[in-house]
Amino acid sequence: MGNRTPLYDVYKDQAKTIDFGGWDLPVQFSGIKDEHEAVRTKAGLFDVSHMGEVEVKGSGAVPFLQYVLTNDVEKLKTNGAQYTAMCYHEGGTVDDLVYYKRGENDYLLVVNASNVEKDFDWLRSHAENFEDVEVVNVSDQFAQVAIQGPAAEKVLQTVTDTDLAEITFFKFRDNVDLGGMPALVSRTGYTGEDGFEIYCRPEDAAALWNLLLEKGEADGLQPCGLGARDTLRFEAKLALYGQELTKDITPVEAGIGFAVKADKEPDFIGKSxxxxxxxNGASRKLVGLEMIDKGIPRTGYEVFAEGEEIGFVTTGTQSPTLKKNVGLAILGKEHTSLGTEVEVQVRKRRLKAKVVATPFYKRSN
Incomplete structure (x- = not known):
C-alpha cells in the first residue's frame, strides 16, 4: 500500500487507482479520453494532493532563492506565482516547480511528488550558506485539488464570494472562503486550459471535492485521473519531470528556457x-514528432536519422484532441527543423515520423 491523499477514501470505489511514485492515485474515473474531452470542453477536477509544499521564509529568503532557482525571484510580486527550475551545477534539472510569494520574505514552493525528499534535502543543504533562511517541508499541511477547463471559473465561483475574475493568470489569493473552507486559490494548472489550483487543509479536502462536483454537475464537471492529466499536459507541451526534464536534461534543452533568466545579476546554480x-544554442532540443507510419512513439523509444541514433522520445501517445500519434523527443539540433523526417524504433521496427510544431494543442480564447 502506497501513500494515500486525504481524498483516497472519497474516490477509491469510483476510480481505477495505480501506484504513482509511491502514492495510490486514480488513473481514471470514466475513462481517459472522456475525462480529457471534459477538461477541453467543460471542466475536470483533479486530486493533486501528492504534490509537495516547501516553505521558505526569512530575511535571507530572496538571496537564497535567487541562488537555487533559475527564474528571477526579484521580479515576483506578492500574490504572484512563477514557474522556475532548480538545476545542478552541470545544468541538468533537480526539479521544475511553481512558487508563490505570500508576503515579504514568505514563499511557498510546490514541487513534484516524486521529488519532495530530494528537493527538500537539496534546498536545506544550500540554505546553510545563507543567513536567516528557514526551509520547512509543509507537505502534510496541504491537500491540493485542481479545477481545469473552460467552465472552471463559473463552477468555482458558485462556492465563493471572492471575484475570481480578479485572480488573473499566475496570480493567487490566500484565505479565500470556499463554502466555509479557507484555501489558497491560484490561477494556474497543468492542462493547457484555464483553471485554478486550490490548496486547502487536508481535513477540508473531501468536503470541498464533493461540494465542487455537486455544484459543477450542471456544467459537466467530472472527476479526472492521472491518465487525462498526462494527455492534457502533453498536448500543451508542459514538461513532466522524469521525462522531458531529468538530471541529464537542462531546462533550455527541454524548451523551458523562458524560466531561466541567465542574465539575472545574482549567481545561481548551473548559470554558466x-x-x-x-x-549559443544547446546541442539538442525538445521537438514534436508526428508518426507517418502506423505506431505510437512511447517514452524512451530511440530516434534515428540515416541509421544513426539522434535522440529519444520523452512522451508519446495518441493525442485525444488531434486523433494522431504524436510524441515529444529530445533530438540533436541538426535534426530539429520542421518537416525533418526521422525514424522511431517501435519494438523491432523503425517507423517513419516527422518533426512538427508544438504545442500540439493551444486553447483558442
Missing amino acids: VLRDQKE
Missing part, C-alpha cells in the same frame, strides 16, 4: 552552462 546554451 545555461547561459552558454541560451546564447
